[in-house]
Amino acid sequence: MIFDPILDIFRGKTITIPPMDGAFRANTDLDDAPSFANIDHADNLAILDDRLIASSGNLVYEFDDKGKASQLHKFDSEITAIALSPDGRLTVALDNGELLIDGEKASLPASLNCITAIAYSLDGTMWLANGSTKNPASSWVVDLMQKNACGSIWKSESGTGTFNQITDALAWPNGILVHDDHLVVSESWRHRLIRVDCATGIKENLLLHIPGYPARLTPTLDGGSWMSVFAPRNRLIELVLQETHYRYDMMASVPRQFWIAPALSSGNSFLEPLQCGGMKLMGVHKPWAPSRSCGMAVHLDSSMKPTHSHHSRANGHRHGTCSAIEHDGRLYVAAKGGNCIVTIKAGKSEAGK
């Protein structure tokens, strides 16, 4: 109706979010999948010498084929991202702002202190996603609630030790995928993937309206990629993001884990917010209930179009999936909120067909 824009002023515009349909159609793959390893806060996955490694708190674990974990490194601060250079050096970013390349501390510009993702080009150039200039990586939820958009992408050419910013004003870049002449960057707070030109830093939209908060991106052999999504979009959270007074009062007076905000896992405490649809009825927690956390790994084809996805829904536990990587024909998904790594046979799932 033509009157709607006028009436909206009085009645309030309905808040809508993109549906979990099409390639994002929900299934229970992640909860059905066998657990590969149970480690707390399993975060960033990578492949080192044909073996899976994962960051977990301030530790880096290495896994054998059976999923047996052995500690590889230990750091002073929580690890925010790991990556391996083409020549096999482990690069680790820490929450205290440090970047360690093969154990060596790199000297970083002052504003590069919230590294959320690291990626290498084949020529050894390192690309860094800096989530925000105002918050450390562990305070991502604060950054969202402050509605910041001060993230940036940085570049460091092999052997130079210098870091150059190639683009900024990003709303929490949280994953990088390196292509020949451009990067694909996931922008969590804007629910989208963008293409960033390596040389000019010019941004272009690639995939919009992701029904969640995208995190890291990893390439697959067939030229596609996996995008992990650590939390679903939620209409109440979208409302709170528009309610300035309530949001700031909440940030000031409510403990962070009980905010109305996305989370890596939910339902652990009775002090957490609950939405009407999330109440347990007749012993059942509805899988489609509104939730603050979820698990989702989305396969994208070579043109960055989503094809299918694996989910852990509101009643599942493998939530907070921040990293997914394909290795030897299997997909490994790290659920930071679910404290585990699960493995699924790569390829199109039954539900995705």
Added chain:
Amino acid sequence: MTFRERLQAWRYNLVPDHIIGEILEKRWTDNAIPFVALIATVAAFGSQIPGFFSLYSLQESTRQLGEFSLVVIGLTVVMLGGGIDLAVGAIFALSAFAAIATFFIFALPVWVAFLAAITTGIIIGAINGYLIGYIRLRAFLTTLVILIIGRAIFEILIVNYGSIAQMSQVSSDIWDYIGDDIILGFSVPVLTTIIVAFITHIALTRSRPGWHVLAVGGSRRSAHNAGINVRRTVFFTYVFSGFTTGLAGFLFATRLSGTGIGTGHGLEILALTAAVVGGNSLGGGRGSVIKGLMGAVIVLVMTNGLIRLGYGTGTNQMVLGVLLAVAVTIDIRWLKNRHKVLNEMYVAPVYLKMDDAPSAEAGSGTAFELNNRLSKARSIGLGEIEGPEDVILDRNDHLYCGTRHGEVVRFFAPDYTESEVFAHVGGFPLGLAFDRDENLISCVGAMGLYSITPDRKVTRLSAETRRSFTSIVDDAVLRDPNDLDIAPDGLIYFTDSTKRYDAHDWTLDSIENRGTGRLLVYDPKDGSTKTLLDGYRYTNGVCMAHDNKSLYFCETWACSIHRYWLEGPKAGKAECVLRNMPGYPDNINRASDGGYWMAWLGMRTPSFDLSLRHPAMRKRMTRRLPQDEWLFPNVNTGGVVKFDDDMNIITTLGDLTGLSHPSVTSMREHKGQLFIGGILNNRIGLYDIENADKNWTAPVAYWGEKS
């Protein structure tokens, strides 16, 4: 408290927003728009035209108005029945001519002329009714055809016989009296209109044929399925329209003693505009005679006013057309969106600052600290029952509970594996209690207070109390009776949680947080129900103190327990004895050791407590999000808390896993075991209480050993 927050508190607690929603619920708000239009029209033209309100001017205007109103009443009835009658212009003219011809040409008495006019109207109306009602032709086209044919006949007649009538010397005092005189300050047309309008109104609103008309207009198929003779009903609406129009034609004839080629010209458009502007729905089924009359006044004042202000017929037609268009648009938009407007307006949250509660988290070391003991409770009736809000045991150890299907289910002692439907009540049986004669008394959600005898006879005890003086929506009715307890003298004390929402909408009440809960008492001796206390935020569980001198009741959304004194110096007064609990209390029942068990249906969350201080945010939440997305108290964790008369917290039981007893709404101690119910659950829990009196039962504690 910041200035902004204080402002919010004033704004949302002092301005009674909820009244708007309650007024919108009333059917008569449909009349508001035409009524405002009526006042505006009369005021506008009254101030513009000198002498508009003078006696003579009013007399002339009202004569015309009387005739016109009769036509509109007829058309209104047709429209209420789902039809439309465009033929009124022709009927009016032909009836007027019939009266003139009978009186002036044939020189017959006035009553014959009257009959002739009425008969003409009825016959044409019957033709319309037959074609539309029985042959089932389209009302619009049929009446249009009748209009054209009728007008053609009228014009032929008037051309051939008009002059004869004018030259006639016949006169009659009665004729002139009807046309010109005044009875008790009213002209005959006005009196006739008042009488016809009154009878029609009574018939439509209070008689079987009238209801049939409204039913047919509302939905032909439903009316047919309900056994109404749709065709006959439609037929008679046109006959009635013909009758009133014929009557109007006769009055017109007596007033002017003649007819011309313009008689009744364009009357159908005027009448239709009047009926629609008054607020009668074109779709049928919705409207009233009063609305028709309001529309008639608006249209007539407007057309006559425009003529007297010197505007030509073109302007007049234009104004009518615009008026009709506006009215039709409003009618359709309002009909379509009324419930939406109501939905958006109804929830009117208030401001509340809850004080910080002691923590109930495991390991917090407070008295309220929850544990995991309830997760070990065994299940009774798992998956067989849905929503046992309250549970109770009788002297024979049988277990009773209500279900959301409106049944009271009985589980048989000793193992509670067998069950039967003890009685079907309907509604949602919530609180339960046994009286001295072992009748099971229940608060039934959305229905009232009911009694079930041991031989399963269900009787309603009470469904209403006295209406309060300031209520807009009738608050005498019990919308959410929740829990009860019975005093030794047989008086039944019970709560009605909210006046604003029905029982199943209790989630909305928590969002709004307005205090409208009541404590009531039912006296079985005279069957009366009295309101004792009012204005609490969701009154819930009720329990007689062990000494029967007072009773405890919960105020759920305020997380408080109140004590209402029945005897002693504070008799008739309530005091808050426990406030700021970390959980939302539900039912309270007696424990064997002189304490009381209290159920927590959910837990306070910091985010929800904060939202109570942001009423504007909650209002926007209800408007911008679907209900499933709303913020709500955390009812996925509840618990059981035992307290004593000095309000010491003795013990707590919780299920932090949330797997078997997430939300607890009731519990009963019986022979050392605790039976646990939950309105959102599909089982009854059975928990062995440590160190409990293995012989204690509530029926004995309340009513003594059976004699």
